Amino acid sequence: MIKIAFCLIWPFAFLYAGAGLDTFGITRIYATKAGTLEWNSAHWNNGHARLVQYAGDPYDPTGWTDNHSSGSGDSLFINGNGVLMINGAGPRFHINSTELYSGNDPTPLVAPQFFLNTEATGYYRRLTTGGAGYDGMEIQVRTGPLAHASAGGNVCDATGLASRFRDDGKWDWEKELKHPSSTVYSTKYNSDAPLFGGGTIPLNRWIGMKFIVFNIDNDAHVKLETYIDSVSDVTSGPPANGGHWEFVGSMIDSGSNWPGGDISGCPDLSQAMAVTVGHGTMLLRTDGEACTWKMVSFREIDPNSPTEAKFSRPGKDPNTFHMSICNGGRMLHLDHPSIRALSIRIYDIEGRIARTAEIPKGAKEVFLGSIGAGVRIATVSSEAAMQQSRIMVLWRGSKINQ
Structure with a gap:
């Protein structure tokens, strides 16, 4: 007799054609919210190689690029051909549309915009080893522009939700209320899960991630969704047919099901809170090794509209x-x-x-x-x-x- 050990409910349907594409020709999962401005990395492909200094990227048409790397001013380098290289002990590439800065302030060129319900997309390539097992490909949203040990900042404003494809070959989501304390979730609270067949993230291979975060239940809870494209060849151009996007996982942050770690000294935070608002900043990061990114975009979405390409x-x-x-x-x-x-x-x-x-x-x-x-x-x-x-x-x- 075969004993029933578990039963996984798997909704599916046939996928219909006609999906919308973003600036790079990549499939969009959700529609862009009307009246909002998308940030994308198309200006990385303007022929001008440059470091992203603490004063930002002078070629960013929005002025939202913000270098929050620790210890080095050369952690972020754009090659002028559409690729950002990230390296060093603590590189942090922020998209800060809030106009809150510290140090050498970037100059915003458009009106501020608060990112709440967001679809983030990017392709990543690991170049070296040397980081911790939890390092690797990470996109974070809803965090604070000055929360990560910035001068004049407040570590209680971290409020970040991140999706990670980790160097040790696992994936998880990370929740950080107070910097630098955090907790993780994948198939359940305080867990991670294998992603690359038990191996580590491969070197010199482009991997795509979509990380989607939006409020549900009248803004009481937060839905997280992560997708991967580990198949498409984007070495010399955009992925064919918008990319080969596969569903990795989704979960609902109700607060109580995902405690947020240490919040000592932060009276406005609760371990049982869901990050339903946050502070509107997005970032790319890794630690202790080099990687490259390309075809990156952050869009404010309308989660109540029909999805553009989804099961x-x-x-x-x-x-x-x-x-x-x-x-x-x-x-x-x-x-x-x-x-x-x-x-x-x-x-x-x-x-x-x-x-x-x-x-x-x-x-x-x-x-x-x-x-x-x-x-x-x-x-x-x-x-x-x-x-x-x-x-x-x-x-x-x-x-x-x-």
């Missing part, structure tokens, strides 16, 4: 299912019979096929067999519909208990 929400549409993976990951179930034959392909993060299966028309389940633990990319396709849906799943293996 349809489960509902009454016969093309839309709840899929559950049960019996220790061996059996795949649909919540209603399929109206057409479906092909299932399970891949590892490197694109190697781990399992294939077919669901006949009118069937509701298929036996998958034993599949090793780790992140798996599950592809559901229908030749009749010429459509395909891809979702990334944290596969816990056949012997776990939850």
Whole structure:
């Protein structure tokens, strides 16, 4: 007898064409909020190589670029061909649209704009080793412009939410209320999860991240979503077809389910608070090693508008299912019979096929067999519909208990 160890509910539907693209030709998940200004790195490709000094980037048309690196003024270098190099002990590349600065202030060229519900996108390439296991690719939003040990700042204004693809090959979200204390969450509170098949982030390979944060429940809670593109070749240009974006995970920060770490000396903070407002600043960071970024954008989104390119929400549409993976990951179930034959392909993060299966028309389940633990990319396709849906799943293996 096979004992049921867990049951993962997996909503999916066929992906429809016609997704919107951003400035670089990358798929947008959510629509941009009307009347807001997008920040993007298109000006990195203007032929002018330069350091990003503490006074900012003179070629940034918004004036929002803000260098908050510690210990060195040469931590951020733009090559003039669309690429930012980050290196040093504590490099910090801020997009600060608040007009709150310290030291040699950048000169804002547009009106201030508070970023709240944000879709952040960028491609990252690890160049060297030497950082801690938790270092790597990180995008942070809702943090304070002067909260990270800045002169005249307040460490109680950190209020940051970050998405991390870590050097040790794991992924998580990080929540920081008071700098520098933080806690993490991936599949559950205070946890991380494997992302690269048990290996570390590869060197000299471009990897895309989308990190989306928006308020829900009348601004009482916060939804976080992370996606990865580990397939597209962006060495010499934008990704084909807007990128190969796979769902990594999502969670809701209700506050009580994700305590925010040490808040001593911060009377306005509570460990049980969700970061529903924050302080409007976004940043890229790593520590102790060199990396490059390209095709970076931060957009204020309208989370209540129809998504521009996303798997349809489960509902009454016969093309839309709840899929559950049960019996220790061996059996795949649909919540209603399929109206057409479906092909299932399970891949590892490197694109190697781990399992294939077919669901006949009118069937509701298929036996998958034993599949090793780790992140798996599950592809559901229908030749009749010429459509395909891809979702990334944290596969816990056949012997776990939850």
